[in-house]
Amino acid sequence: MNARIFSILILLVTVIVSALGVVYTRHESRGQAVLLGELESDRDAIIAEWSRLQLEQAWLADAGQVEAQAREELGMQEPTDTRILVVKK
């Protein structure tokens, strides 16, 4: 009889512990899901920023712009033959 009560008690405790475990993991998983969502939106924001930076760089490095700046603002020109120094190894 005693043993029976004892085993029921153990079962009861196990059930309660596992129930608490379920509650805990559930809570944990919600927390993780929220974190995942935040990280995903962070990632998206970073990717968006990256694409904007790529565009900005592409616009700044546009050959036409670089050429215009080199020629007009900096007064650069293509070197003539006599102004080219060839270094041979």
Place this chain on the structure above:
Amino acid sequence: MTSEQKSQVPMGRLYGFLLAFLLCSVALVARAVNLQVMETEFLQGQGEARFMRVVEIPTRRGNIVDRAGEPLAVSTPVDSVWVNPSELLQTPEDIEPLATALGLDADEIERRLNQRSGREFVWIKRRLHPDVAAQIESLGLRGVYLQKEYRRFYPAGEVAGHVIGFTNIDDVGQEGLELAYNDWLQGKPGSKRVIRDRKGRTVEHVEVIREAEHGHELRLTLDRRLQYLAYRELKRTVLKHDARSGSVVLLDIASGDVLAMANQPSYNPNQPSQDTDGLRNRAVTDVFEPGSVMKPFSVAAALEAGIVGPHTPIDTTPGTINVSGHTISDHHNYGPIDVSMIITKSSNVGATKLALQLESEQLWSLYDRFGFGDVTGVGFPGESAGVLRNHRRWRRVEQATLSYGYGLSTTTLQLASAYAAMADEGRMRRPSLIQGASNPVVSVLDPQIARDVAEMLETVTGPEGTGKQARVKHYRISGKTGTSRKASAAGYASRYVATFAGFAPSSNPKLVAVVMIDDPSDGQYFGGAVAAPLFSTVMEGALRLLDIPPDDFDGVLLQAAADDAMGDAEEDFDGGVR
């Protein structure tokens, strides 16, 4: 009242009540079991339907980059504004500030919303400027929402517009490579199941149904620097000669890679217009009669047939020849020349004399092997095959005109591909726009004949040639000029197509460029005067940018040293500007 009175309550009624209660509870239990066991699926589904949602995981369209990885098309998120009409129409006074912020007409919006009042989702304006989106957000209107969408930007703009194409408002490719590689670029949107609370916030991710598959990056063979160079110079030439249109194609001989492909007129893919004239990638979609640039191929056919050698004499006196009642003439009477000089001087009479000695099939077969009349397989939508009629239907005069490039039509790309094969000892490759494409090599001509023809082509930029303006300092250039009259309804009009096709450096060809200028109308129309200078500037820039050394590098160095010693010794290297 006494206990006896109590006991007077009839037992039957008591049992009756008991039974009734029992039945009630049995009914309740039965119902509970029924709900829990029998209908659980239906009920759970209904319950979940009220808070579970399947939401789409959006994908990004892959970038298009040039061979060095420089971006040519980039997707970046922007906001679009949509409204729920039933919500917004409850407070119609909100429409006014919304319309003002968007620069739209308030009455127009209201009318549209009333028409669609039964719906829950109506786009108001898509792809807003970030500042406008921020303004809308700060208004905080009820029933007005912002949705993130991707928008495509093309930093190279009109320079590479034809090759890349553009997408429509739903991010689906409409033209060019955006259309041809839409599936590769687009990716597949995924979906996930989430639990949302009453306010629509996602409180739990239940499961990912399908992972989003993002679009792939597309790496082209184009070189942005060369593309810009080709485009800029082409535009300048087209404007200078008041031409109707023009194309330039630059190919890497060893791989078949298209390094630059530019056309005029062009358009800005960031704001594609409805004007379809500028949308075509003419280098691939438009055909023209090539004219004299075909002569190397007819001469190659004659060499291949073994009827002549490179220096067999040919008499072109008196500068005209009569074929089946048609007169074919040269610009001048070149008199007695040799086969090589047919190319140097671009003699129609000479080419005709060679062609008429050939079986028609011999000429046709060579043209066919070099890809004329057949799509190049570059994989560009709307590619034109050109026209090369089967030799069985050639008349005698046709065989003559075909030898100098009339009676067939080609695209600029086809010509470039054929010249690349000639430059590479008869090895034909499929031109490619996408990096990593496999371009199996097909040998289409005896290497010795190809070398002979290449040698003849070098004389074109020599002292007696028609293409002196195609020269590039320090480099040996091979090529051929072409000037063809355009066919019109009333026969051949006095409108011309000026072409130049060539390769460099001649001693070890690396690059092929073909220039086509349609209808130059400032008085100059010869290929040697209109197209050759453009070829020269594009080729010069390309050789420099790709670090291709001159044919005789040591000779160039000696010459430069001699000039240096002779000339300004006072020149100061550190001084910068002279």
